[in-house]
Amino acid sequence: MSRRDYLLRKFLFSLLTIFVVLVINFMLFRVLPGDPVRSVIGRNVRISAEMQASLREQFGLDKPVFPDQFFATLQQWAGGNLGVSWSLRQPVAEVLMSKLGNTLLLIGLGQVLSIVFGVALGLFAGWKRKTSFDVGSLTFSLIAWATPTFWLGIILLAAGSTWLGLPTGGIVSPQNVGKPLYTVLPDLARHLVLPTLTMTILYLGEYMLIMRSSILEVLSEDYILTAKAKGMSHWQVLWRHGLKNAMLPIVTMIALNLGFTVSGAIYIETVFSYDGLGKLFHTALVRQDYPLLQGAFLLLAVSVIVANMLADILYTTLDPRVKAN
Amino acid sequence: MAESALLRVCNLNTEFIIPDKGPARALEDVSFEVHPGETLGLVGESGCGKTTALMSILRLLPSNARISGQVFFKDVDLFGLSEKQMRAYRWRELAIVFQGAMNALNPVMRVGEQIREAITLHGLMSSSEAEMRVGELLELVGIPKERGAQYPFQYSGGMRQRAMIAMALACSPSVLFADEPTTALDVMVQAQVLELLNDIQQRLGLAIVLVTHDLGVVAEMCDTVVVMYGGKVAEYGPVDVIFNDPQHPYTQKLLESFPDLNEPTDPSTDSRQVLASIPGAPPRLTEIPPGCRFEPRCHVRIEKCKTESPPLMDVGENHLAACHLLK
Known part of the structure; x- marks a missing residue:
């Protein structure tokens, strides 16, 4: 096997590993406790159920986790968008x-x-x-x-x-x-x-x-x-x-x-x-x-x-x- | 023997200090001479001190070794030199081909570079001249010079051994030590390597000290033989004398234990030739018997052998043997 083949194989394997990491990373934060909408608006703020539903829709959280949310998230990550920090309110x-x-x-x-x-x-x-x-x-x-x-x-x-x-x-x-x-x-x-x-x-x-x-x-x-x-x-x-x-x-x-x-x-x-x-x-x-x-x-x-x-x-x-x- | 010896080993004693066990006497009063263009065979069983003798001469033993005696190379006492002075003799005058070149070459360095390094280290040539020389050396041992750019793992076992020989010849040494150069190789390749050594010796006229336990190789290659047993010289003489008229019981048994191709089994009688073996094992170097070291295994021992170590005695022209029965 030439050096190029070897490196190519290693590179492809790395890509595969990164993909697995992405999947785990995606899943991990969806099984953790907590409601993203609640976290964004804060726990004590009174807000109507309709408002919450519209926020949920805005975040895409009304859609099924797979495939819609998954691919939407991948697309965002691919574009360098990792979401917004809840505590710092910055990307x-x-x-x-x-x-x-x-x-x-x-x-x-x-x-x-x-x-x-x-x-x-x-x-x-x-x-x-x-x-x-x-x-x-x-x-x-x-x-x-x-x-x-x-x-x-x-x-x-x-x-x-x-x-x-x-x-x-x-x-x-x-x-x-x-x-x-x-x-x-x-x-x-x-x-x-x-x-x-x-x-x-x-x-x-x-x-x-x-x-x-x-x-x-x-x-x-x-x-x-x-x-x-x-x-x-x-x-x-x-x-x-x-x-x-x-x-x-x-x-x-x-x-x-x-x-x-x-x-x-x-x-x-x-x-x-x-x-x-x-x-x-x-x-x-x-x-x-x-x-x-x-x-x-x-x-x-x-x-x-x-x-x-x-x-x-x-x-x-x-x-x-x-x-x- | 003649005064013109290239390498004279006189009363070489080597012992290893082993913690809790005391010293292991690996060599005792070993003496021999190597003349220009001569091939000297060092034979004996495993552990009899053949390799230790070479390493003692080159002063490459580990730090727990104690060496005494004298080794003269062209009248220079190698044991009297500083480590720095000694380095100038290594490879330049006394080069060595190790047992099993599988591991004797650096796995992450190109073979050509390893040869070139030996030349430039001793300041013999400029870098570009050395490059040329590497090509010549590789071709001398039958390796295409382009393959100098390859790594050892890309070589076969025989090629590595030949590359090792090319490397040993890099500085045109006066004496080449070959420490069981063919042990790890298959029979066909063994023959090639030996032939190569023979050919090189004839062309370059260097002296070879060949360490081996293969008597067939000795018969084919050597002019003189030193038979070693338990760290001592048992018998020393010209190869034809030793083979035809061995004086020491150990040499006799050693020769009997080797198949004779000239007298093969007679098919009419269907009696298979049974090779003799020597019962017992060589002495432990930490428990050397006071008398003759071969005494426990000897078939002709006498009472004296138990208590007194026999000196090397003249038993013929250029022929020495150490046995009490030779009087």
């Missing part, structure tokens, strides 16, 4: 988009840092196996991995704000809103330190552990001995022959994490009052804002699927054997 797509950038910034920074440090730490620990460095970083990683997100966040928040004078929450200090970029950027960076650190520590442990076991396995392979027999130094062996092979399991994990970190950010963003998707999801959940939740679920599912597809594509360039199987 869901617009709300999601406005918070996406902030979250991507946090996740991006946190993931890049945890990948770089986690992989480096794991690589070095595996190479220097059974030394105090190995034991030390292994212990640290296990603790970091097992620590609850919100707890670590709160501890860092307390420590960072008390001793380092870092801001306790938000993205930009109120007095700096609307100021030129050179004033905003340092302020933004200060706000990002603690949430990013939290995310880095949380994921670093996981990457380190996987990388360590992966490189240990790779270092026992025959081709590593070949590389040494060629006269390569330890570093050359590790860099040229060890790293790429050991990275293979990491790539899958990175891709999966990138999808899930959006939801993982819920804790961090809530603790640090960081104005991103995670905090938005939390708000939507607390306020039972179903359209917003529905949009959020959709975004999450799609990001996990897309991340998976990216992993598959990356895999074909990292591991030539994938194309053949």
Whole structure:
């Protein structure tokens, strides 16, 4: 099978998965309790039955769930219309988009840092196996991995704000809103330190552990001995022959994490009052804002699927054997 | 033996430190010489230290190994070199073809690139010259040079082994270690690979140290044989002498356990040729007996064998054997 066929198949499979997600997403919010019309007009407002019926008709809720409502909803979603948030009275797509950038910034920074440090730490620990460095970083990683997100966040928040004078929450200090970029950027960076650190520590442990076991396995392979027999130094062996092979399991994990970190950010963003998707999801959940939740679920599912597809594509360039199987 | 030896292994001792079990003596006082253009066979059962001997010479053993003795390559004591100096000898002078090239090639690197890397690593050529050389090497072992752009998984088992040989020849080494190069291959491919090694040796004049447990391969390929048992040299000499007049009981039994194609079964008597086997198993390296290591399995043992380890003795021209009965 050629690489194109492989990728095409993966792409079609992703589309199918997205469709299944759409169906579940559609059904889930129709079996949940609550009356959409009531929610829109508010519980205590007295309103005539005729008025309610006409609203129901306006929303298309008088029609059967399948096929009419289903296809109408699909059509709307396809057009980028995810409905209107009950609590914010704004289109869901617009709300999601406005918070996406902030979250991507946090996740991006946190993931890049945890990948770089986690992989480096794991690589070095595996190479220097059974030394105090190995034991030390292994212990640290296990603790970091097992620590609850919100707890670590709160501890860092307390420590960072008390001793380092870092801001306790938000993205930009109120007095700096609307100021030129050179004033905003340092302020933004200060706000990002603690949430990013939290995310880095949380994921670093996981990457380190996987990388360590992966490189240990790779270092026992025959081709590593070949590389040494060629006269390569330890570093050359590790860099040229060890790293790429050991990275293979990491790539899958990175891709999966990138999808899930959006939801993982819920804790961090809530603790640090960081104005991103995670905090938005939390708000939507607390306020039972179903359209917003529905949009959020959709975004999450799609990001996990897309991340998976990216992993598959990356895999074909990292591991030539994938194309053949 | 002659002074012009390319590689001289003198009293090589290797032991592995195993936690809670004490040291495992993998090699004891192993000595042999390799001359230019010669093929030396290292034979013995599994676990007798053949591969360990090669790895000791190349200093590629894991960190729990303790090596002593001397290995001279053209009068340079390899054990006296720093790790960095040693690296310059690996592959450049002493290249190795591993057992089962299935896994000895990096699965995610193109075969040509893996060969090229060996050349450029030792700074022998520029990148573009090395590219040419890779093509030549592949064709030397009968692989179309275009296939250098492929990955190992796209090769058959025999091709991988040949690619491995091409890689080993990349720096025109003086000595080629071949560690059971044909074990994982089927008989037809085995023959091809051996023929290739023979052909290359004749063309390039390099010395080969062939590790094998296949006496047929030894008879066909080697000039000199080192028979090893339990980490020691049991017998050492020219191949025709060893095969026609083995002195050590182990060598005798080893040869008996090998089918003789020149004296096949006589169909008229219908007596099937029953191959001899040696009862028992080689000694555990952590529990080496004080006397001769072969004593528990020996068919001609005497009282002395239990307590005293026999030294290697001269039993003929260039022929050494370690047995108390040879006096």
